[in-house]
Amino acid sequence: xxxxxxxxxxxxxxxxxxxxxxxxxxxxxxxxxxxxxxxxxxxxxxxxxxxxxxxxxxxxxxxxxxxxxxxxxxxxxxxxxxxxxxxxxxxxxxxxxxxxxxxxxxxxxxxxxxxxxxxxxxxxxxxxxxxxxxxxxxxxxxxxxxxxxxxxxxxxxxxxxxxxxxxxxxxxxxxxxxxxxxxxxxxxxxxxxxxxxxxxxxxxxxxxxxxxxxxxxxxxxxxxxxxxxxxxxxxxxxxxxxxxxxxxxxxxxxxxxxxxxxxxxxxxxxxxxxxxxxxxxxxxxxxxxxxxxxxxxxxxxxxxxxxxxxxxxxxxxxxxxxxxxxxxxxxxxxxxxxxxxxxxxxxxxxxxxxxxxxxxxxxxxxxxxxxxxxxxxxxxxxxxxxxxxxxxxxxxxxxxxxxxxxxxxxxxxxxxxxxxxxxxxxxxxxxxxxxxxxxxxxxxxxxxxxxxxxxxxxxxxxxxxxxxxxxxxxxxxxx
Amino acid sequence: xxxxxxxxxxxxxxxxxxxxxxxxxxxxxxxxxxxxxxxxxxxxxxxxxxxxxxxxxxxxxxxxxxxxxxxxxxxxxxxxxxxxxxxxxxxxxxxxxxxxxxxxxxxxxxxxxxxxxxxxxxxxxxxxxxxxxxxxxxxxxxxxxxxxxxxxxxxxxxxxxxxxxxxxxxxxxxxxxxxxxxxxxxxxxxxxxxxxxxxxxxxxxxxxxxxxxxxxxxxxxxxxxxxxxxxxxxxxxxxxxxxxxxxxxxxxxxxxxxxxxxxxxxxxxxxxxxxxxxxxxxxxxxxxxxxxxxxxxxxxxxxxxxxxxxxxxxxxxxxxxxxxxxxxxxxxxxxxxxxxxxxxxxxxxxxxxxxxxxxxxxxxxxxxxxxxxxxxxxxxxxxxxxxxxxxxxxxxxxxxxxx
Numbered sequence: 001x002x003x004x005x006x007x008x009x010x011x012x013x014x015x016x017x018x019x020x021x022x023x024x025x026x027x028x029x030x031x032x033x034x035x036x037x038x039x040x041x042x043x044x045x046x047x048x049x050x051x052x053x054x055x056x057x058x059x060x061x062x063x064x065x066x067x068x069x070x071x072x073x074x075x076x077x078x079x080x081x082x083x084x085x086x087x088x089x090x091x092x093x094x095x096x097x098x099x100x101x102x103x104x105x106x107x108x109x110x111x112x113x114x115x116x117x118x119x120x121x122x123x124x125x126x127x128x129x130x131x132x133x134x135x136x137x138x139x140x141x142x143x144x145x146x147x148x149x150x151x152x153x154x155x156x157x158x159x160x161x162x163x164x165x166x167x168x169x170x171x172x173x174x175x176x177x178x179x180x181x182x183x184x185x186x187x188x189x190x191x192x193x194x195x196x197x198x199x200x201x202x203x204x205x206x207x208x209x210x211x212x213x214x215x216x217x218x219x220x221x222x223x224x225x226x227x228x229x230x231x232x233x234x235x236x237x238x239x240x241x242x243x244x245x246x247x248x249x250x251x252x253x254x255x256x257x258x259x260x261x262x263x264x265x266x267x268x269x270x271x272x273x274x275x276x277x278x279x280x281x282x283x284x285x286x287x288x289x290x291x292x293x294x295x296x297x298x299x300x301x302x303x304x305x306x307x308x309x310x311x312x313x314x315x316x317x318x319x320x321x322x323x324x325x326x327x328x329x330x331x332x333x334x335x336x337x338x339x340x341x342x343x344x345x346x347x348x349x350x351x352x353x354x355x356x357x358x359x360x361x362x363x364x365x366x367x368x369x370x371x372x373x374x375x376x377x378x379x380x381x382x383x384x385x386x387x388x389x390x391x392x393x394x395x396x397x398x399x400x401x402x403x404x405x406x407x408x409x410x411x412x413x414x415x416x417x418x419x420x421x422x423x424x425x426x427x428x429x430x431x432x433x434x435x436x437x438x439x440x441x442x443x444x445x446x447x448x449x450x451x452x453x454x455x456x457x458x459x460x461x462x463x464x465x466x467x468x469x470x471x472x473x474x475x476x477x478x479x
Numbered sequence: 480x481x482x483x484x485x486x487x488x489x490x491x492x493x494x495x496x497x498x499x500x501x502x503x504x505x506x507x508x509x510x511x512x513x514x515x516x517x518x519x520x521x522x523x524x525x526x527x528x529x530x531x532x533x534x535x536x537x538x539x540x541x542x543x544x545x546x547x548x549x550x551x552x553x554x555x556x557x558x559x560x561x562x563x564x565x566x567x568x569x570x571x572x573x574x575x576x577x578x579x580x581x582x583x584x585x586x587x588x589x590x591x592x593x594x595x596x597x598x599x600x601x602x603x604x605x606x607x608x609x610x611x612x613x614x615x616x617x618x619x620x621x622x623x624x625x626x627x628x629x630x631x632x633x634x635x636x637x638x639x640x641x642x643x644x645x646x647x648x649x650x651x652x653x654x655x656x657x658x659x660x661x662x663x664x665x666x667x668x669x670x671x672x673x674x675x676x677x678x679x680x681x682x683x684x685x686x687x688x689x690x691x692x693x694x695x696x697x698x699x700x701x702x703x704x705x706x707x708x709x710x711x712x713x714x715x716x717x718x719x720x721x722x723x724x725x726x727x728x729x730x731x732x733x734x735x736x737x738x739x740x741x742x743x744x745x746x747x748x749x750x751x752x753x754x755x756x757x758x759x760x761x762x763x764x765x766x767x768x769x770x771x772x773x774x775x776x777x778x779x780x781x782x783x784x785x786x787x788x789x790x791x792x793x794x795x796x797x798x799x800x801x802x803x804x805x806x807x808x809x810x811x812x813x814x815x816x817x818x819x820x821x822x823x824x825x826x827x828x829x830x831x832x833x834x835x836x837x838x839x840x841x842x843x844x845x846x847x848x849x850x851x852x853x854x855x856x857x858x859x860x861x862x863x864x865x866x867x868x869x870x871x872x873x874x875x876x877x878x879x880x881x882x
């Protein structure tokens with residue numbers, strides 16, 4: 001097991017893998033983790049300098065029930081299974097989840113008429129607990145809604161989750177169970193061969209018997225490297241606004257829009273960190289790097305959000321960001337085995353990928369067997385317990401026992417998010433340490449609050465640099 | 480650990496320290512100041528420029544010297560100043576939960592003085608679109624970086640754009656230049672900046688429309704007052720001014736905020752609506768000079784002493800709010816006593832006519848002789864609040880410019 005970020009890749013036998021998974025987003029990391037149960041040589045290879053650095057880091061952070069999936073699709077099945085699996089895994093690994101339930105709020109007669117149909121669809125997807133709410137019931141559940149809410153569909157079980165911790169937990173457990181993680185390692189060419197394919201990266205060549213494409217937005221481009229042209233990924237941009245924690249009391253459920261002919265509308269959702277999120281926009285683009293926000297996008301979100309929850313706009317915005325979803329023009333995933341190439345493509349994983357990730361991983365294991373992989377006996381994975389970033393669960397700054405054992409956990413560095421120096425040091429020394437301050441933010445929340453580093457940015461950076469120096473002086477590579 | 484003190488001051492900046500010094504000197508008992516940062520003194524610690532009054536010999540003080548003196552005076556008077564200690568929330572009336580390296584505490588006080596200060600709005604709160612690269616700072620973060628790592632451009636950047644036209648923007652320009660960073664331009668929405676920027680081009684009436692670059696900032700897109708768009712190449716952008724009170728503890732206790740000011744409303748004695756809880760300094764409305772904040776701390780100390788002596792908490796006075804082109808007015812509550820008002824306009828107002836009214840009745844209307852500017856407050860004398868009816872409705876202060 002090792003994590004590399006720079007320098008040449010291992011060579012010889014050390015670089016001959018049974019399976020290489022390309023793409024360390026939530027899906028690729030889940031696949032690597034599932035493979036790590038078996039006595040195999042596995043590598044997880046990622047172009048960016050951190051895991052979960054693409055679509056996995058910038059989404060709506062919802063653990064879906066799949067109530068509104070297209071019945072009978074692979075996505076519907078994997079979302080349903082994935083929800084159950086991830087719910088259990090989150091408890092075991094310490095990933096914050098809050099089962100707030102969702103309300104689909106109807107603001108006009110047309111939307112109200114849609115609600116019973118959505119309820120039927122939910123039942124066909126195996127969710128029999130949804131319920132129609134009258135305007136009065138809705139107002140009692142969500143007293144801060146703007147005027148004009150007519151009715152709602154109550155969907156119990158829809159939850160909010162920490163997407164960063166989820167990806168990091170998978171990857172951490174994979175690495176601790178023997179997987180090699182190579183970051184900053186974009187695959188530029190694939191030379192198919194037998195028994196080994198050769199993957200040419202900027203840091204050297206890897207050999208592998210089987211290959212998994214979990215490249216997210218770039219899944220079509222990676223397919224092209226092995227000569228497949230089955231689909232095209234169109235990036236669909238979603239801009240999001242995150243509001244100050246003072247807004248958290250304004251909303252109790254995940255408020256989902258009712259899908260209609262005029263598009264999907266925006267959602268308002270609490271986050272596990274105690275903020276409120278508003279978004280996303282849905283803009284089909286050509287540029288797979290266009291993760292910037294726009295003035296029109298942000299203004300549109302505020303306009304829509306202000307109608308749903310007027311008091312929201314009085315609060316400060318603590319983050320603006322945009323993520324890209326992988327749309328492929330098909331209302332389902334594009335997961336396919338290519339046995340002749342000993343290759344599995346995991347494409348078109350849309351916004352439900354976080355929810356479905358564990359089920360996708362199990363499904364891909366089956367497809368790899370179809371491609372000739374003999375995984376051998378399964379053994380338990382190395383245990384993993386992630387630091388808690390969720391407001392609904394105990395945080396170190398309130399843990400008297402922990403502070404007594406280590407006063408660093410009683411020293412708050414990031415005041416907005418109450419992140420202690422102990423947590424920052426632990427993240428910097430963790431199995432997959434952050435590559436930069438933004439990675440540290442996703443692991444600890446440091447610099448992620450209302451002041452965005454005004455108070456703590458300098459100290460956080462100093463801690464980061466101190467750790468880098470220590471590592472350098474001890475002669476530790478990035479291995 | 481549960482403890483009781485006489486006065487708990489949250490925040491060891493100019494206002495909190497001044498209140499603590501006065502209280503300790505007056506024999507208020509145990510006066511404890513909690514400071515969440517590693518050093519006491521507040522924002523002036525990072526402001527290496529004159530403008531912080533003078534020492535006993537009349538020599539001008541810079542921010543760090545002023546901060547040291549404020550800490551020294553509080554300690555000398557007998558106050559306890561604890562650094563690296565965070566008040567994280569309320570356990571009940573006048574009782575705060577505290578996290579410190581030494582453990583958790585629950586501190587009950589006979590009076591609590593909130594002096595938690597203010598911060599500059601970061602890029603996100605200003606809704607500036609674009610990417611999320613490194614190199615995007617506020618003046619506060621810039622100054623802390625330089626204080627910690629030294630004034631060296633490898634720690635900051637090579638070329639910077641400063642956003643804002645208040646005096647604090649000049650502070651950012653100076654700090655950048657001292658660190659060897661080229662300042663490409665100052666971008667301000669103001670029609671003319673508050674201060675001169677010593678040779679740095681100033682784009683007035685301009686806004687930053689987008690941040691550019693991945694990984695590191697490569698530039699900012701700007702739309703000028705004439706509507707023309709341009710890209711300014713830079714690897715650092717500093718957002719300055721645009722203050723918002725750090726009002727977390729005030730809101731956690733449910734204290735009503737003054738609209739515009741976004742700080743808890745108080746009366747002229749800095750009493751909030753909650754008996755025993757006071758609020759002073761920049762927490763009330765964003766930034767005023769350190770000397771003003773410290774003066775508030777000293778004034779509040781008088782009201783705290785009354786509280787400790789058993790005086791009844793006055794029933795909440797009448798709310799005063801700013802209207803029209805006025806951003807805020809403090810205090811937000813007036814009682815029986817006529818008190819001066821502090822007013823900040825939203826924009827430049829030339830010889831405006833100010834009107835104080837209650838329930839449609841004009842209490843006072845007066846033309847000011849000078850010009851109001853959005854980066855400076857103006858004080859209206861106590862005669863303005865004569866005649867407020869304590870049984871009446873809200874009092875409003877409005878302004879209009881003569882045609």
